[in-house]
Amino acid sequence: MAEVNPFKRGCCVRRIARFTISPGHLPHRKEFSTLAAMESNSQRPSRDEAAKALNDLTADRERLVHSIRVPWLLLAGYGGLAAWWVGSAATASPGENYEPPTIGGLALAVVLVVAYLIQRETGIRFRSIGFRAMLAATGIVVSCLALFSISLGLVSMDMPWAVAITSAMAFASTTWLAGAAYRSAVEILHRG
Amino acid sequence: MDEVRFDEVIHAPLRLRICGLLRPVDRLDFAVLRAALDVSDATLSKHVKTLNAAGYVVSDKVASANRGDARRIMWLSLSPAGRSAFDDHVRALQKIAGPGGT
Numbered sequence: 397m398a399e400v401n402p403f404k405r406g407c408c409v410r411r412i413a414r415f416t417i418s419p420g421h422l423p424h425r426k427e428f429s430t431l432a433a434m435e436s437n438s439q440r441p442s443r444d445e446a447a448k449a450l451n452d453l454t455a456d457r458e459r460l461v462h463s464i465r466v467p468w469l470l471l472a473g474y475g476g477l478a479a480w481w482v483g484s485a486a487t488a489s490p491g492e493n494y495e496p497p498t499i500g501g502l503a504l505a506v507v508l509v510v511a512y513l514i515q516r517e518t519g520i521r522f523r524s525i526g527f528r529a530m531l532a533a534t535g536i537v538v539s540c541l542a543l544f545s546i547s548l549g550l551v552s553m554d555m556p557w558a559v560a561i562t563s564a565m566a567f568a569s570t571t572w573l574a575g576a577a578y579r580s581a582v583e584i585l586h587r588g
Numbered sequence: 589m590d591e592v593r594f595d596e597v598i599h600a601p602l603r604l605r606i607c608g609l610l611r612p613v614d615r616l617d618f619a620v621l622r623a624a625l626d627v628s629d630a631t632l633s634k635h636v637k638t639l640n641a642a643g644y645v646v647s648d649k650v651a652s653a654n655r656g657d658a659r660r661i662m663w664l665s666l667s668p669a670g671r672s673a674f675d676d677h678v679r680a681l682q683k684i685a686g687p688g689g690t
Contacts, residue, residue, distance in 0.1 A: 453608035519617030
């Protein structure tokens with residue numbers, strides 16, 4: 397009977413697989429074969445191997461992109477912030493004595509907190525969000541400014557109740573545009 | 589003629605895939621990376637440790653409010669050296685896989 401050399405690489409891998417790792421953490425058989433192959437093969441790959449490695453990188457990225465869910469609940473936080481700001485026009489007094497609402501600092505803090513929570517929720521922090529996402533973010537600012545101006549106009553016409561409508565519009569448009577920006581950032585990830 | 593630059597650390601298939609997922613992002617949660625690669629915690633930890641030791645991957649642990657125990661979220665990102673080594677390695681692979689490759 398042939399003597400087993402415990403220091404032989406393949407032998408060690410098999411022993412670890414059988415006895416050392418608990419079943420809950422036991423990698424798939426496929427992983428072991430891959431690990432064994434990669435530890436022993438540090439040579440320059442063939443053309444097919446190189447092509448397969450590049451295809452694997454693309455497939456991994458696609459799997460990651462498809463696993464990402466748009467965090468609508470947290471993005472609705474941006475919508476709520478926009479609705480709050482536009483709604484604050486209802487208590488303003490347009491005219492000579494007009495004073496803009498002083499919630500800028502608080503709004504910025506909420507934006508940063510929600511951005512942080514989105515990262516924690518999704519487990520991804522993007523390197524860049526891309527042009528389309530920037531366009532969507534600009535759209536949020538422009539639509540909120542427009543809706544705020546309309547709200548002030550409504551208040552000056554003694555229709556403060558109508559601010560509820562512009563406020564709801566700010567919520568919907570901001571949430572939708574924030575979702576579009578997030579999806580665009582995910583697409584950037586897909587393209588690499 | 590340009591010589592392809594293989595990196596022995598990144599050459600291992602799983603480490604190449606880890607770098608491939610970390611390359612386009614600023615940072616990625618360990619759990620998200622594990623799910624995308626479909627590997628076990630132990631396997632991923634082993635290779636992240638190797639990349640960390642080579643200075644290619646930076647890990648950062650933060651407390652998790654969602655967990656009742658002392659476990660933390662581990663954020664992983666490629667260091668500038670890691671990005672450079674990965675880019676060189678991918679260029680080398682593209683050169684081999686492309687027309688005229690061996």
